[in-house]
Amino acid sequence: xxINWGSLGLVFVVALASVVVLTSLFSFGVVGLSQRESAxxxxxxxxxxxxxxxxCFAACLAIVGYGIYLIVA
Numbered sequence: 385x386x387i388n389w390g391s392l393g394l395v396f397v398v399a400l401a402s403v404v405v406l407t408s409l410f411s412f413g414v415v416g417l418s419q420r421e422s423a424x425x426x427x428x429x430x431x432x433x434x435x436x437x438x439x440c441f442a443a444c445l446a447i448v449g450y451g452i453y454l455i456v457a
Contacts, residue, residue, distance in 0.1 A: 405447070416440060420434045
């Protein structure tokens, strides 16, 4: 039995990077929703933070969807 350590390391690095990116995008989306609520409490519209949150959540959905596509296809 031969283990290709280079490929295993590459899979580890890609998985780690994708986890960091996905977690960061989701966190930025939650912060955007929080900032929207703060802006609305102060009398503002809060449309900017809401748009940023929607973009972050859409990117999360696209990344997860692509991962599911890679697994199924």
